[in-house]
Amino acid sequence: MEPKRLKIPLREGDVRALNVGDLVLLSGPVVSGRDRVHKFLFNERPGRESIPFDLSGGVLYHCGPIIRREDGGYRLIAAGPTTSQRVEIYEWWLIREYGLRGIMGKGGMGERTLRAMKESGCVYLHTIGGAAVYLAERIKRVVDGWMIEEFGAAEAMWLFEVEDFPAIVTMDARGGSLHRAVAEESRKRLVELLRPGGA
Amino acid sequence: MLKLKHGIVELYRKVATSLPPDVESALRKAYEEEYEGIAKEAMKTILDNIGLARERSRPICQDTGVPTFFVTLPRQVSQKELTRTILDATIEATEKVPLRPNAVDIITDRNSGNNTGRNFPLIYFEETDEHLLTVDLMLKGSGCENAGRLYRLPVEELNAQRDLDGVRKCVADAVFRAQGRGCPPYTLGVGIGAAKDQVTLLAKRQLLRRIGDRHEEDRISALEQRLVGELNRLGIGPMGFGGKTTVIDVKMDYNHRHPASYFVDVSVCCWANRRGRLVWG
Numbered sequence: 121m122e123p124k125r126l127k128i129p130l131r132e133g134d135v136r137a138l139n140v141g142d143l144v145l146l147s148g149p150v151v152s153g154r155d156r157v158h159k160f161l162f163n164e165r166p167g168r169e170s171i172p173f174d175l176s177g178g179v180l181y182h183c184g185p186i187i188r189r190e191d192g193g194y195r196l197i198a199a200g201p202t203t204s205q206r207v208e209i210y211e212w213w214l215i216r217e218y219g220l221r222g223i224m225g226k227g228g229m230g231e232r233t234l235r236a237m238k239e240s241g242c243v244y245l246h247t248i249g250g251a252a253v254y255l256a257e258r259i260k261r262v263v264d265g266w267m268i269e270e271f272g273a274a275e276a277m278w279l280f281e282v283e284d285f286p287a288i289v290t291m292d293a294r295g296g297s298l299h300r301a302v303a304e305e306s307r308k309r310l311v312e313l314l315r316p317g318g319a
Numbered sequence: 320m321l322k323l324k325h326g327i328v329e330l331y332r333k334v335a336t337s338l339p340p341d342v343e344s345a346l347r348k349a350y351e352e353e354y355e356g357i358a359k360e361a362m363k364t365i366l367d368n369i370g371l372a373r374e375r376s377r378p379i380c381q382d383t384g385v386p387t388f389f390v391t392l393p394r395q396v397s398q399k400e401l402t403r404t405i406l407d408a409t410i411e412a413t414e415k416v417p418l419r420p421n422a423v424d425i426i427t428d429r430n431s432g433n434n435t436g437r438n439f440p441l442i443y444f445e446e447t448d449e450h451l452l453t454v455d456l457m458l459k460g461s462g463c464e465n466a467g468r469l470y471r472l473p474v475e476e477l478n479a480q481r482d483l484d485g486v487r488k489c490v491a492d493a494v495f496r497a498q499g500r501g502c503p504p505y506t507l508g509v510g511i512g513a514a515k516d517q518v519t520l521l522a523k524r525q526l527l528r529r530i531g532d533r534h535e536e537d538r539i540s541a542l543e544q545r546l547v548g549e550l551n552r553l554g555i556g557p558m559g560f561g562g563k564t565t566v567i568d569v570k571m572d573y574n575h576r577h578p579a580s581y582f583v584d585v586s587v588c589c590w591a592n593r594r595g596r597l598v599w600g
Contacts, residue, residue, distance in 0.1 A: 141357065156428075186381045186419045197417060198381035203462040203500050227462070227500035227559060248361050249462065249502035249558060250380040250591045254368040272430030274419050286364075288357055288560075302561045303498055306553040310495045313549055314478055314488055 123286070129177025130221035132241040138289045140296040144245065145284040149263070150224070151175060152183045154202050156275040157267070161218075162210040168218065172266050173279050175218035179245065182207065182225030184274040186252075187262065194262040196280075198252035201226040204244075212236035228290055228299030237293050244291030246298075258285045320404050326597050327408035327454065331386070332416045334456050334595040335378040338369055341530040342506075342567075342592045349504050349557065349564035358562030365557070365590060380591045382460035383418040386440035389455040389527065391447045398444050401452075405442055409434050421461075443520070451600035455527055463589040466501030467522070468493045469515060472581040481581045483542055486511055486571075487549075493585035494550050494566065499559010502589035504567045506530065507546075510584045512574035522586035525570035527594055534571060543569045557590075 121143055126134055128148030138144070151173050153161075160166075168175070185199040204211075204225035211229060214220060215236045223229070223242065226249040237243060247255060263279040270276075290298040338346075346369070350362035372379040388405060392398065410433045412418055422436035423429070434440065447453075470489040472481045477492050479485035490509055497505070510521030533540040546569040556562025567590075576582070 143357075143360075184381060184419065186378060186383075186417055188417060198378045198419075200381050202382070203465065205500055206465075226502065227498070246558070246560075248364040248368070250460070250589060251364050251368040252379060252381040253371040253375060253377050254364060256377075256381075257371070272420065272423075272432070274421065274430065288360075290560075298561070299498065299559065302555060302559055305561070306495055306498070306555050309553045310491055313491045313552070316478065 125284075128179055128222075129174075130179070131177065132221070135221045135241050135243050136293045138243050138292055139294070140289055140292050140298050142289040144287050144289060146179060146222075146245070146287065147283050147285070148281070149173070150179045150181050150259075150280045150282050150285065152181045152185065152276075152278040152280065154182050154184050154275055155206055156271040157277050158207040158210040158214065160267070162213055165217075172264065173277065175220055177219060177221050179222035179224050180214065180220050181280070182223070185256070185278065187273050187278070194265065196256045196259055196262055199256040199259055199280075200250055200252035201247045203227045204229050208233060215240050215242050224287055228297065234291055234295060234297055237291060238295050241293050243289050243293055245287035246290040247287050255285070258282060320400060323599055324404050324408045324411070326599060327405060328412045328415060330454065330456050330595055330597045331408065331412035331418065332376070334458050334593045335383050335416050335418060336376050337373045338379065338591065339529075339594060343369060345530045345567040346504065346590060349567060353557065353562050353564060358556045358558070358560045361557040361560055378416065378418065379593065380460055380589075381419055382462065383421065384458045384460050384464070385421060386434060387457040387459065387523070388440060388442040389445075389457070389524065390442060391445050391453040393447060393450050393452060396452055402442060405440065406435050409440055451598055454597040454599065456595055456597070457523075457526065458593040459526070460502070460589050460591065463501035463505070463587045466497035466587040468496065468585050469519065470583040470585070472583060483538065485581075486583050487542060487546060489583045490546055490569065490585055491550060491553070493587065494553060494555070497587055498555055501587045502591070503555060503559060504557055504564045504590050506567055506588040506592045507569045508586040508588065509569065509571040510573070510586070511571070511576070512582060513577040513580050515582055517574060518582040518584040519586070521572055521574065522584040525572055526586060526588050526592065528570045530568045539571050539573065543571050
């Protein structure tokens with residue numbers, strides 16, 4: 121399948137045209153954020169003006185990288201995705217409040233996030249868990265970081281510049297979810313395995 | 320101890336940046352057997368990443384986990400001294416490999432920055448009559464650590480009774496609940512026995528075993544083998560994209576239980592099953 125090339129910031133029309141199973145190659149700025157960033161944004165609710173990066177139309181990457189300070193800048197060593205489900209209780213609000221168009225991570229997310237994606241025009245972009253060197257090589261530059269002291273380098277919000285960064289749409293803005301489909305199918309198989317004596 | 324420290328730093332580097340050959344060849348087989356589509360693409364990216372990490376000597380996955388040591392030590396070696404050496408090696412490896420600093424203080428929420436802290440890393444000791452010191456290191460990411468589960472048989476909703484078939488059902492349920500969130504294809508460690516703390520450690524220890532080896536007890540060995548086939552019928556597949564290979568192996572062990580207690584722990588390990596051994600003598 122031919123991947124679709126997308127430039128960030130994403131437009132609502134780009135995002136609504138995507139379907140579960142589409143391969144995409146992203147170029148432009150990507151902002152990272154994981155557990156601490158989500159908890160902070162959701163609880164403290166800082167306005168857009170107090171966050172140094174523009175999240176509107178943006179892609180939020182669930183990633184806690186290995187990153188080194190070098191020559192006045194930062195060098196990325198490894199930067200694969202982290203499990204997205206842990207921020208399920210916060211994500212719907214972030215999508216709505218900050219106008220995010222892409223949530224990128226691994227493992228997929230739940231119904232609340234899926235609903236927010238449909239309402240606001242946002243998709244879930246699945247990257248390959250553990251492919252940390254492969255993905256780090258597709259991040260061209262670390263532009264800046266926020267909350268590095270407070271949250272530590274692994275949990276700070278980083279601004280990356282990516283080029284042809286690969287991902288797979290697994291939750292789309294029409295309410296489709298590969299994760300829901302796989303869970304439903306595997307539930308049927310589980311029921312067979314749980315019959316007395318097994319399958 | 321200085322030489323040993325250096326040895327442990329190098330062990331960290333090896334375990335963080337490369338996979339054991341048995342794990343890598345199991346992943347290669349999973350790639351070859353997978354259906355065309357995104358599951359096969361995921362396996363291809365995984366294999367490409369393994370190659371890149373080795374070539375560039377960089378960690379395969381950015382989550383270098385809670386470093387977990389299983390040490391077998393001769394009587395004349397001091398546990399205290401060895402613990403100190405492991406801590407020093409951890410600080411050095413965090414800087415040199417590098418590893419991601421993962422030790423976060425519960426009270427202050429501060430990351431210590433060097434992978435040491437209150438009982439961090441994890442170190443388990445066992446004494447041996449041999450003269451060789453053996454250090455096994457496991458770097459298990461926490462995405463899959465979170466996917467593990469503890470069961471107390473019987474479990475009514477699984478129709479799981481207090482027998483090995485009940486154990487089988489718990490393992491199937493654990494994998495179903497994990498779905499793709501812990502980075503499949505998984506290797507599973509299963510521990511059965513009398514107490515919660517005991518089965519959890521027993522389950523994790525199983526992950527040190529080689530892919531494809533089987534338990535010495537026939538009935539356990541048969542159950543391991545059966546589960547590999549059955550779990551792969553769940554269809555969760557690489558990364559949870561749907562596909563043939565959900566698990567590459569299941570490792571199980573047991574202890575005596577109490578008449579009232581029948582605990583089963585399932586430890587889930589991601590495809591990046593990072594382990595290595597240093598023998599010192």
